Amino acid sequence: MRTVVYLVIGVFFGIVLFKSEAASWFRIYEMFQFGSFHMYGIIGSAVGLGIVIVQFIKRYKVRSFFGDKIVILSKEKSFYRYMIGGIIFGLGWALAGACPGPMFVLLGAGYLPIVIVIIASILGTFLYGLFRDKLPH
Known part of the structure; x- marks a missing residue:
């Protein structure tokens, strides 16, 4: 049953991404050229909403739809890791014209x-898993 719920939520999210043009290569190109506020508005709204929801979950100990306790762990803070990861992510996003969520939306469309791009991202994730322990922190 959980799989069906997650599938429905995923399809709904994909439709929202497609209809809001967040999966549009042209909108992403405009964003990287600083030609339009559209994508910054979508990303900013998502970050703001995410902050509010995470704080709500932490303060009120909210449970999932299925009654499970939601645990939000603190991440290890490392400027170097996030800078390198962000640069790689940004370059891939700019070259492919899509980040991970919209990649599947574009496939569905x-x-x-x-x-x-999906195969390359899966390969990159696999390689990261192989070399993760060898990378500097």
Whole structure:
């Protein structure tokens, strides 16, 4: 049953991303050229809403739809890791024209060349998993 709920939420999220043009290569290009506020508004709204929801969950010990306790762990803070990871993520986003969420939205919308990007991202994630322990903190 959980899988069906997650699938429905994912499909709804994909429709929202597609209809808001957050998965549009042209909107992403405009963002990286500082030509439009559209994507910054979407990202800023998501970050703001995320902060409010996380704080709400922590303060009121909210449980999931299924009654499970939600645990939000603190992350290890490291400027170097986040800078390098952010640069790699940003370069991939700029080159592919999509970040991980919209990649699957584009696939669902019928843009088949995105399969190459999805395969490359899965390969990159796999390689990170192999070398994670060897990377500097």
